[in-house]
Amino acid sequence: LAIPPQEMPAQDPIARGKTVSEVALGYSEAQARLEAERCLNCKNEPCVKGCPVQVPIPRFISYIQKGDFKAAVDTIKETNLLPAVCGRVCPQEKQCQLECTVGKSLKDVGKAVAIGRLERFVADWERENGKVTPPTVKPRTGKRVAVIGSGPAGITVAADVAREGHEVVLFEAFHKPGGVMVYGIPEFRLPKSIVQAEIDTLKKMGVKIETNFLVGRTRTLKQLLEEDHFDAAFVGVGAGLPKFLGCPGENLVGVFSANEYLTRANLMKAYDAKKAATPIYKSRIVAVVGGGNVAMDAARMALRLGAEQVHVIYRRTREEMPARAEEVEHAMEEGIVFNFLRNPTRILGNEQGRVVGMELQQFELGAPDASGRRSPVPIAGSEYVFDCDTVIVALGNESNPLLVKTTEGLVVDKKGRIVVGADQKTSLDAVYAGGDIVLGAATVILAMGEGRRAAAAINELLAKK
Amino acid sequence: MNRILKKTQLSAEVFEMEVEAPLIAQNRKAGQFIIVQIDSEWGERIPLTIADADPKTGTITMVFQTVGASTHRLAAKNVGDYVENILGPLGNPTHIEKFGTVVCVGGGIGVAPLHPIAQAMKAAGNKVIIIIGARNKDLVIFEDRMRKIADELVIVTDDGSYGRKALVTEPLKEYCSQDPKPDLAVAIGPPIMMKFCAETTRPFQVPTVVSLNTIMIDGTGMCGGCRVSVGGETKFVCVDGPEFDGHKVDFDNMMTRLRAYKEKEEEDHHVCHLELQIESMEHKGGR
Ligand SMILES: Cc1cc2nc3c(=O)[nH]c(=O)nc-3n(C[C@H](O)[C@H](O)[C@H](O)COP(=O)(O)OP(=O)(O)OC[C@H]3O[C@@H](n4cnc5c(N)ncnc54)[C@H](O)[C@@H]3O)c2cc1C
Ligand SMILES: Cc1cc2nc3c(=O)[nH]c(=O)nc-3n(C[C@H](O)[C@H](O)[C@H](O)COP(=O)(O)OP(=O)(O)OC[C@H]3O[C@@H](n4cnc5c(N)ncnc54)[C@H](O)[C@@H]3O)c2cc1C
Ligand code: SF4
Ligand code: SF4
Ligand code: FES
Numbered sequence: 206l207a208i209p210p211q212e213m214p215a216q217d218p219i220a221r222g223k224t225v226s227e228v229a230l231g232y233s234e235a236q237a238r239l240e241a242e243r244c245l246n247c248k249n250e251p252c253v254k255g256c257p258v259q260v261p262i263p264r265f266i267s268y269i270q271k272g273d274f275k276a277a278v279d280t281i282k283e284t285n286l287l288p289a290v291c292g293r294v295c296p297q298e299k300q301c302q303l304e305c306t307v308g309k310s311l312k313d314v315g316k317a318v319a320i321g322r323l324e325r326f327v328a329d330w331e332r333e334n335g336k337v338t339p340p341t342v343k344p345r346t347g348k349r350v351a352v353i354g355s356g357p358a359g360i361t362v363a364a365d366v367a368r369e370g371h372e373v374v375l376f377e378a379f380h381k382p383g384g385v386m387v388y389g390i391p392e393f394r395l396p397k398s399i400v401q402a403e404i405d406t407l408k409k410m411g412v413k414i415e416t417n418f419l420v421g422r423t424r425t426l427k428q429l430l431e432e433d434h435f436d437a438a439f440v441g442v443g444a445g446l447p448k449f450l451g452c453p454g455e456n457l458v459g460v461f462s463a464n465e466y467l468t469r470a471n472l473m474k475a476y477d478a479k480k481a482a483t484p485i486y487k488s489r490i491v492a493v494v495g496g497g498n499v500a501m502d503a504a505r506m507a508l509r510l511g512a513e514q515v516h517v518i519y520r521r522t523r524e525e526m527p528a529r530a531e532e533v534e535h536a537m538e539e540g541i542v543f544n545f546l547r548n549p550t551r552i553l554g555n556e557q558g559r560v561v562g563m564e565l566q567q568f569e570l571g572a573p574d575a576s577g578r579r580s581p582v583p584i585a586g587s588e589y590v591f592d593c594d595t596v597i598v599a600l601g602n603e604s605n606p607l608l609v610k611t612t613e614g615l616v617v618d619k620k621g622r623i624v625v626g627a628d629q630k631t632s633l634d635a636v637y638a639g640g641d642i643v644l645g646a647a648t649v650i651l652a653m654g655e656g657r658r659a660a661a662a663i664n665e666l667l668a669k670k
Numbered sequence: 671m672n673r674i675l676k677k678t679q680l681s682a683e684v685f686e687m688e689v690e691a692p693l694i695a696q697n698r699k700a701g702q703f704i705i706v707q708i709d710s711e712w713g714e715r716i717p718l719t720i721a722d723a724d725p726k727t728g729t730i731t732m733v734f735q736t737v738g739a740s741t742h743r744l745a746a747k748n749v750g751d752y753v754e755n756i757l758g759p760l761g762n763p764t765h766i767e768k769f770g771t772v773v774c775v776g777g778g779i780g781v782a783p784l785h786p787i788a789q790a791m792k793a794a795g796n797k798v799i800i801i802i803g804a805r806n807k808d809l810v811i812f813e814d815r816m817r818k819i820a821d822e823l824v825i826v827t828d829d830g831s832y833g834r835k836a837l838v839t840e841p842l843k844e845y846c847s848q849d850p851k852p853d854l855a856v857a858i859g860p861p862i863m864m865k866f867c868a869e870t871t872r873p874f875q876v877p878t879v880v881s882l883n884t885i886m887i888d889g890t891g892m893c894g895g896c897r898v899s900v901g902g903e904t905k906f907v908c909v910d911g912p913e914f915d916g917h918k919v920d921f922d923n924m925m926t927r928l929r930a931y932k933e934k935e936e937e938d939h940h941v942c943h944l945e946l947q948i949e950s951m952e953h954k955g956g957r
Contacts, residue, residue: 378890380710380755417757419890423693445892449904456899456923458930465893473887474712482714482739483887484931558926605891607909 292325356384358640361656454552692728701764777859
């Protein structure tokens with residue numbers, strides 16, 4: 206416990222506020238080995254229990270201690286196909302690192318072994334040194350599987366099913382595969398080249414990728430199964446239906462869903478105004494409503510697109526924010542202003558129908574609610590006007606109804622999430638589902654975990670067929 | 671990749687293009703649209719209606735007006751060139767049934783998306799009255815094709831250079847005043863035209879369908895950029911529409927939202943014109 210936690214180098218907060226290149230720079234070899242030395246190799250492996258896919262953490266860290274980075278990354282990949290992604294975007298402080306013995310004995314999760322950073326380090330090392338070995342693919346079975354949606358859930362299923370020798374076609378509505386990892390999470394947090402490398406691996410394994418293909422419209426799920434001879438299908442279409450505020454003024458010019466704002470900026474590359482044909486709104490003062498990762502991404506993106514001031518408006522306090530701790534810290538360092546215990550009651554516009562401000566109501570914390578967090582209670586008569594010209598709504602996503610609407614017999618719950626059994630099977634024969642469309646807006650690692658289970662069930666089904 | 675098989679210039683600003691898109695050609699129905707992106711790296715995703723399709727040849731037809739950068743770039747493509755990305759068919763098909771008498775009103779480029787709808791309405795056994803409106807004679811498109819379908823056809827121009835000198839709302843009002851009045855009106859064109867068509871039919875209580883052309887990105891219900899207020903509720907044009915009850919649409923808000931990126935669009939359009947001019951000069955110089 207004598208070794209201090211190794212900080213991850215990052216770009217200077219002021220300079221990085223003007224570029225979209227990655228903020229966190231990753232460990233050097235020496236730093237990674239020092240950080241690995243902090244791990245006690247606990248026999249009872251509490252950290253593993255905190256990880257949704259049970260990465261064999263002490264084992265992979267012990268390989269880093271020995272300097273065998275390839276063995277370390279291969280160990281992670283036994284249960285987690287996308288370590289370069291998860292190392293960057295997992296909410297580690299609430300999962301693996303929350304349970305870490307070192308953090309517990311120092312009474313600070315922030316001082317736990319930096320499992321995520323180590324995971325990222327070995328995955329980057331493998332990719333940058335050209336050491337990636339595509340998984341071996343068994344001989345062709347002649348069976349066909351349709352994977353719908355190319356987010357982390359779909360990518361995982363495609364890889365696991367292709368490995369067994371089945372033919373896999375990955376269908377994606379957008380012109381580029383990757384799901385939220387390419388259209389939502391910004392470059393400065395997850396470089397698109399990393400996602401592309403994973404897609405390239407899938408292609409090397411023989412997975413066919415059909416972009417510009419909206420299942421339900423271009424072909425229906427039924428057509429895929431009955432006319433196009435797919436033996437099984439996996440539905441991983443994500444959440445992707447933005448929530449709005451439901452208050453007056455939400456359709457004024459200058460009010461965006463975080464999905465729209467981020468898609469314009471990331472996928473459509475509007476950050477490069479000279480080259481990109483897709484425009485993005487010019488803002489001076491931006492208010493982002495929400496407290497999750499999506500809100501942090503939108504706020505930090507707005508800053509990079511040239512806003513003079515960026516404010517986050519959140520109903521509760523920093524304690525209750527669902528965003529990853531590292532993103533909140535980075536946002537604060539970059540100069541984003543946090544307005545806690547506030548919520549808009551309406552958005553105000555001028556004669557041209559453009560946003561000029563918001564009416565905000567103040568809140569205080571009351572008793573804990575169903576989520577276990579203290580609930581925000583509005584203070585009557587506390588409304589005041591807050592000047593801004595852009596409002597980005599980042600209150601999360603609900604289930605996109607398109608595929609369900611066009612697929613007869615696919616059972617969903619009240620919130621439109623597809624209902625599945627323990628093996629991810631839906632109400633339809635040979636149709637499985639996983640990721641955000643089942644969980645509601647969740648996380649990359651949970652989406653992958655569901656993908657793994659679904660792939661195992663699909664492989665089992667096809668082995669019997 | 672979708673190859674361009676045919677390109678025709680219909681008027682100074684309007685082009686018709688037939689492109690390969692076999693799956694879309696097979697599944698599309700009247701009233702649906704596509705999203706077109708010229709190149710994956712830097713291109714914009716723009717919605718265009720499917721004006722026609724042939725499942726046998728696996729082609730679809732789009733008709734578009736050059737209003738800004740992306741439509742100009744598309745118009746600069748030629749037969750044999752490719753459009754990198756086409757997604758579709760999107761949106762809900764038009765509700766077609768035997769209503770009785772249907773008045774179809776098309777303004778400017780709106781006549782193209784109106785064509786498959788008028789065709790389907792006719793095929794369903796309706797009496798189809800078609801009103802075509804344009805700023806001037808040069809901008810009248812699809813006259814022959816519409817004439818083949820229409821039981822009655824009226825052409826109006828703003829300046830009287832062709833047909834009657836009037837706005838489309840004039841003949842529309844006359845038809846609504848007849849007894850029996852039409853059972854349905856379908857209006858497609860610039861938002862301002864659709865707004866006034868809806869205002870014209872409202873006192874006669876003639877149900878009026880409009881097809882909205884908001885700004886879009888994904889076309890799958892993911893971004894909410896296409897939202898409009900219909901009967902006080904927020905709707906997404908790409909998945910809830912594109913057709914709505916014209917008497918319930920908040921057109922003023924929709925028109926305001928269409929102007930969201932005015933500055934950037936004007937700048938790009940300007941640059942685009944210059945580039946096209948330079949290109950065409952180089953072209954000429956090279957010959
Ligand atoms: C801005 C933002 C930041 C986030 N930050 C984090 C983070 O830091 N850490 C974390 O763990 N999680 C984060 N998340 C959540 C995480 O990205 C999601 O939980 C995860 O991506 C869900 O994966 P998925 O495979 O279920 O679906 P998605 O990634 O949503 O992918 C679904 C794909 O399916 C496609 N699709 C939809 N319908 C169809 C159809 N009918 N036919 C064909 N294709 C279709 C979509 O275009 C999309 O590409 C963030 C989310 C957002 C929006
Ligand atoms: C469902 C749907 C179907 C459509 N079908 C057709 C069609 O069949 N043929 C056709 O020519 N156009 C159609 N449009 C409109 C077309 O999408 C726009 O003209 C196009 O996006 C403009 O792109 P641009 O880059 O050339 O111009 P921009 O530079 O983006 O815009 C130039 C000007 O056009 C206006 N404009 C921008 N977007 C739109 C829009 N979506 N609709 C109307 N005006 C707009 C703006 O006021 C702007 O000042 C349709 C739109 C929708 C939503
Ligand atoms: S996948 Fe996520 S939770 Fe699991 S060990 Fe890696 S960083 Fe931790
Ligand atoms: S709990 Fe912490 S110290 Fe123990 S094995 Fe896991 S990472 Fe290492
Ligand atoms: S275009 Fe994105 S939701 Fe309609």
